[in-house]
Amino acid sequence: MKNNNISGAEAVMKSLTQEGVDTIFGYPGGAIMPIYDALYSYRDQVNHLLVRHEQGAIHAAQGYARSSGKVGVCFATSGPGATNLITGLADAMIDSTPVVCITGQVASHLLGTDAFQETDVIGISMPVTKWNIQVTRAEDVPGAIAKAFYIARSGRPGPVLVDITKDAQFGETTFEYQPFLKMRSYSPVPKIDVAALNAAAELINSAQRPYLLVGQGVLLSNAESELLDFVNHTGIPVASTLLGLGALPANHPQYVGYLGMHGNYAPNVLTNECDVLIAVGMRFDDRVTGNISKYAKQAKVIHIDIDPSEINKIIPARVGLVADAKELLPELKGKCQQRNHSEWIEEFHKLDKLEHEQVIDGAINPSSNELRMAEVMHMLSEKTKGDVVVVTDVGQHQMITSRYYKYEVSRTNITSGGLGTMGFALPAAIGAKLGNPKKTVVAVIGDGGFQMTVQELGTIMQFNVDVKILILNNNFLGMVRQWQELFFEERYSFTDIQNPDFVKIAEGYRIESTKIEERDDLSSALDKMLNSHGAYLLEVVVGKQENVFPMMETGAGVSEIRLN
Amino acid sequence: MVNTSFNISIFTENRIGILNRITIIFTRRHLNIESITASESELEGVYRYTIVVNTSLDQVKKVVGQIEKQVEVLKAFYHEDDEVVYQEIALYKVSTKSLQNGSSERILRVHNARILTIEEGFTIIEKTGKPDELKLLFNELQGYGILEYVKSGRVAISKPMKTLETYLKELEDE
Ligand SMILES: Cc1ncc(C[n+]2csc(CCOP(=O)(O)OP(=O)(O)O)c2C)c(N)n1
Ligand SMILES: [Mg+2]
Numbered sequence: 177m178k179n180n181n182i183s184g185a186e187a188v189m190k191s192l193t194q195e196g197v198d199t200i201f202g203y204p205g206g207a208i209m210p211i212y213d214a215l216y217s218y219r220d221q222v223n224h225l226l227v228r229h230e231q232g233a234i235h236a237a238q239g240y241a242r243s244s245g246k247v248g249v250c251f252a253t254s255g256p257g258a259t260n261l262i263t264g265l266a267d268a269m270i271d272s273t274p275v276v277c278i279t280g281q282v283a284s285h286l287l288g289t290d291a292f293q294e295t296d297v298i299g300i301s302m303p304v305t306k307w308n309i310q311v312t313r314a315e316d317v318p319g320a321i322a323k324a325f326y327i328a329r330s331g332r333p334g335p336v337l338v339d340i341t342k343d344a345q346f347g348e349t350t351f352e353y354q355p356f357l358k359m360r361s362y363s364p365v366p367k368i369d370v371a372a373l374n375a376a377a378e379l380i381n382s383a384q385r386p387y388l389l390v391g392q393g394v395l396l397s398n399a400e401s402e403l404l405d406f407v408n409h410t411g412i413p414v415a416s417t418l419l420g421l422g423a424l425p426a427n428h429p430q431y432v433g434y435l436g437m438h439g440n441y442a443p444n445v446l447t448n449e450c451d452v453l454i455a456v457g458m459r460f461d462d463r464v465t466g467n468i469s470k471y472a473k474q475a476k477v478i479h480i481d482i483d484p485s486e487i488n489k490i491i492p493a494r495v496g497l498v499a500d501a502k503e504l505l506p507e508l509k510g511k512c513q514q515r516n517h518s519e520w521i522e523e524f525h526k527l528d529k530l531e532h533e534q535v536i537d538g539a540i541n542p543s544s545n546e547l548r549m550a551e552v553m554h555m556l557s558e559k560t561k562g563d564v565v566v567v568t569d570v571g572q573h574q575m576i577t578s579r580y581y582k583y584e585v586s587r588t589n590i591t592s593g594g595l596g597t598m599g600f601a602l603p604a605a606i607g608a609k610l611g612n613p614k615k616t617v618v619a620v621i622g623d624g625g626f627q628m629t630v631q632e633l634g635t636i637m638q639f640n641v642d643v644k645i646l647i648l649n650n651n652f653l654g655m656v657r658q659w660q661e662l663f664f665e666e667r668y669s670f671t672d673i674q675n676p677d678f679v680k681i682a683e684g685y686r687i688e689s690t691k692i693e694e695r696d697d698l699s700s701a702l703d704k705m706l707n708s709h710g711a712y713l714l715e716v717v718v719g720k721q722e723n724v725f726p727m728m729e730t731g732a733g734v735s736e737i738r739l740n
Numbered sequence: 741m742v743n744t745s746f747n748i749s750i751f752t753e754n755r756i757g758i759l760n761r762i763t764i765i766f767t768r769r770h771l772n773i774e775s776i777t778a779s780e781s782e783l784e785g786v787y788r789y790t791i792v793v794n795t796s797l798d799q800v801k802k803v804v805g806q807i808e809k810q811v812e813v814l815k816a817f818y819h820e821d822d823e824v825v826y827q828e829i830a831l832y833k834v835s836t837k838s839l840q841n842g843s844s845e846r847i848l849r850v851h852n853a854r855i856l857t858i859e860e861g862f863t864i865i866e867k868t869g870k871p872d873e874l875k876l877l878f879n880e881l882q883g884y885g886i887l888e889y890v891k892s893g894r895v896a897i898s899k900p901m902k903t904l905e906t907y908l909k910e911l912e913d914e
Binding site for chain 1: 752753756757760761764768801802805806808809811812813814908911912
């Protein structure tokens with residue numbers, strides 16, 4: 177397709193539509209005005225949501241990418257617009273989320289002159305992007321955008337930023353779009369090393385207590401059904417990282433729970449009892465491993481990841497397999513014997529029983545007068561059968577949600593994992609809804625984090641985004657308070673937060689809202705929220721000084737996780 | 741773990757900003773770069789960086805992994821000093837008068853150095869070699885008063901290595 181003489185700005189829009197983009201989150205400003213002007217003619221093809229802060233734009237793009245599996249796109253102007261994206265870029269980088277950000281930049285002759293709203297966005301964003309590029313000529317626009325999408329979505333996905341000077345937006349170019357297919361310096365799809373594959377199969381076949389850990393890599397590779405086949409065939413028990421929740425349905429008989437600092441007891445403790453540890457699409461984050469000198473020392477580790485630099489980065493691998501899970505799991509399954517590990521799985525169940533007795537039963541059926549976060553999330557999980565998109569913010573409510581919500585479906589768990597960005601959930605929920613419009617989207621947010629991006633209620637209002645907002649209000653920066661209680665002698669230094677009337681705030685944005693404080697009201701309030709038409713805010717007041725347990729303390733190993 | 745001197749050779753596409761992406765990897769890990777040089781390699785459009793760091797084997801492996809992960813890096817290698825042939829170049833500016841006692845000829849011969857220029861006020865001596873050799877000449881010339889001294893970063897070529905061309909072919913065939 178060849179068009180004569182269009183502007184660089186229009187080339188941006190044409191390139192985006194060629195990439196199949198139909199949703200953009202953004203905020204205009206001086207240096208990106210030509211692109212916004214071009215966007216005006218594309219309103220029937222592209223749904224642009226005007227956010228209320230650029231951080232909201234990128235978190236929404238992340239939520240969109242995570243719920244849809246497609247690349248999320250956002251627009252921002254130069255200077256402050258672009259710097260407001262940085263937190264989201266860092267978040268997308270560490271959580272491997274495919275996002276393309278297009279930023280306006282001052283005209284190229286002004287670069288380096290401290291011109292109005294000039295910031296070195298390329299320099300600032302370098303450590304938090306998989307790739308970035310500055311475009312100073314209109315004719316370079318299509319190529320740069322094609323490459324941006326290719327890099328963002330291929331291999332281990334990540335955020336890409338394309339900074340386009342204003343003269344490049346105004347400049348004229350002929351337009352010819354060619355999807356980017358290959359670059360010699362980058363091999364996103366590694367070839368499977370057959371010797372390593374055989375070695376892995378051999379280890380698995382001779383294992384008595386094999387144990388499989390799954391991470392977000394399984395989702396990113398769309399390998400859920402391949403995982404299921406592998407798991408059914410090999411009989412191996414499976415645990416999930418925070419971002420891997422939903423990769424295997426929680427009700428699968430071999431699913432043994434959630435790993436990490438506030439994860440389930442059995443999957444953490446028995447990490448140090450397995451003989452072969454198979455990790456797929458996970459990176460041994462310190463929140464998963466605890467103290468690495470006490471991590472799975474007895475186990476022969478098979479590490480499967482698409483990113484070669486992850487192998488041996490944290491935990492030495494007996495066998496490292498650089499591969500795409502979707503391709504690899506069927507190959508590996510073909511070489512593995514059909515097995516049944518029910519006795520070994522029984523050991524997980526024994527510890528699980530202990531966790532139920534000491535933690536879970538009391539948390540979901542509390543004797544206290546105050547509502548507890550766990551009972552709220554347990555009830556939500558039961559009511560929705562683990563099949564709504566749950567977007568969580570960061571803090572106790574996040575850990576409680578990942579513990580008590582039983583994710584049965586892939587891509588229904590959206591949270592800021594690696595960066596732990598408070599303020600993520602509200603905008604990410606907007607994106608998640610647009611990325612998967614048929615599903616109910618519930619954003620579970622703390623009273624603190626809600627106030628970090630509360631302005632996105634305006635986006636929800638203006639574009640009628642149907643998200644259910646569930647505020648678990650403990651009137652505290654709860655997670656930090658918990659640490660102060662346990663490790664800083666209850667010196668509650670600035671975690672006692674004074675909150676506004678959340679219901680009134682929602683009213684101000686014409687969003688239906690309710691606040692409840694009593695257990696008797698919980699069930700009907702959740703029903704009302706889930707059955708509401710359009711956006712809804714439910715504030716649930718919960719106990720002020722709850723702690724999340726189990727917990728792995730700093731320096732502790734996985735098997736030293738405390739139940740209380 | 742013990743620290744060793746490692747020579748990291750990096751081959752990249754010729755693109756603005758790639759050096760920045762590479763140095764960030766060192767800074768982030770609090771690693772000091774001892775020296776760095778960059779030039780075009782034997783293949784047009786392929787740039788070659790030689791970076792010297794003092795660190796552990798474990799760390800250098802991870803750093804090289806992170807460097808290779810950069811989208812526009814073609815290949816990165818690390819080698820210990822005895823696995824590479826390497827040189828540095830130093831220039832010494834000494835007052836011409838102080839050298840006039842006839843010792844300059846001996847110094848040049850012993851140190852295998854040469855004179856680049858002699859002006860009325862100063863003489864510039866050049867020497868190529870290993871850091872300790874450059875230092876020896878420095879020490880000797882100090883007796884004559886060194887007006888200025890500058891030394892380049894290291895350039896290194898590893899002894900056993902497939903040619904860059906073979907690597908590129910492999911990458912392109914993938
Ligand atoms: C942007 C940002 N600032 C600070 C923190 C540190 N932090 C982690 S959890 C937390 C408390 C969150 O409080 P709230 O949103 O009320 O959630 P709760 O823990 O009470 O459920 C804080 C301050 C963070 N993760 N992100
Ligand atoms: Mg709170």
